[in-house]
Amino acid sequence: MKTKVNSRKIIFIFSFVFILLGFWFSTKNAYTFVKGYMLFQTGQTKIVKSTEKSSKQHKHNLNQELLYSIRPEKGENIGNLLIPKLNATLPIFHGTDEEELERGVGHFEKSVLPGEQDNSVLSGHRDTVFRKLGEVGKGDKLIVETSAGTFTYKIRHVRIVDKDDRTVIVPKPRATLTISTCYPFDFIGASPERYILVADLISQRLT
Known part of the structure; x- marks a missing residue:
């Protein structure tokens, strides 16, 4: 009878430990996923801003070229x-x-x-x-x-x-x-x- 009680106790302890480990792993993975997603989003935002900046600079340079296709020489x-x-x-x-x-x-x-x-x-x-x-x-x-x-x-x-x-x-x-x-x-x-x-x-x- 005592052996059965000890066996159940051991099974309960192991089950509890496994549940805790499972919870820990799932929480860690969720945190890693969220962190990775946030980093990805931040990276995407930087890429978009960088692209917009490059586009504006391109338009700026294009405007300069459109006004004056030939740059003047000194003294002209x-x-x-x-x-x-x-x-x-x-x-x-x-x-x-x-x-x-x-x-x-x-x-x-x-x-x-x-x-x-x-x-x-x-x-x-x-x-x-x-x-x-x-x-x-x-x-x-x-x-x-x-x-x-x-x-x-x-x-x-x-x-x-x-x-x-x-x-x-x-x-x-x-x-x-x-x-x-x-x-x-x-x-x-x-x-x-x-x-x-x-x-x-x-x-x-x-x-």
């Missing part, structure tokens, strides 16, 4: 800058060396061309093409005519910065036109500052 005339406030039309040359600035407005070679997404930077001498630029300010319009079309910008910000301030040429998230000239306008000698106009593209007419 790329168009005109119109300043309605001054009733002025100024030629723009690709490059900002003295050779270009003596002829008109210079386009900073490392910046995008007018109309493109990002920061297109133009500069000129305060005592020649930009001698009246101080009369132009926030809310005024700037128009650039190039082989790609006519691009109209509206000035949203006027800055006076140190001559060595490099924030003038930093990239922008949208089509921006930045114009720079020496400041003060009546200063004799090498000017210590720069007069900066920052304008956003508000309309365009492509050719």
Whole structure:
């Protein structure tokens, strides 16, 4: 009788242990599955975001190529800058060396061309093409005519910065036109500052 009781007890203990082991294994597998699924989903999300980013970059590059199929050479005339406030039309040359600035407005070679997404930077001498630029300010319009079309910008910000301030040429998230000239306008000698106009593209007419 005692032997039967012990046998049942042993069977019960073994059964309980097996149930616990089964429960442990099933829980562990479920956790592993859920963890793996979450990692997979995270990976898929990253892939989708990466693909979307690549697609946007591709569209951005395509837009640049569509506006200008041929990039200008240094010293080449790329168009005109119109300043309605001054009733002025100024030629723009690709490059900002003295050779270009003596002829008109210079386009900073490392910046995008007018109309493109990002920061297109133009500069000129305060005592020649930009001698009246101080009369132009926030809310005024700037128009650039190039082989790609006519691009109209509206000035949203006027800055006076140190001559060595490099924030003038930093990239922008949208089509921006930045114009720079020496400041003060009546200063004799090498000017210590720069007069900066920052304008956003508000309309365009492509050719």
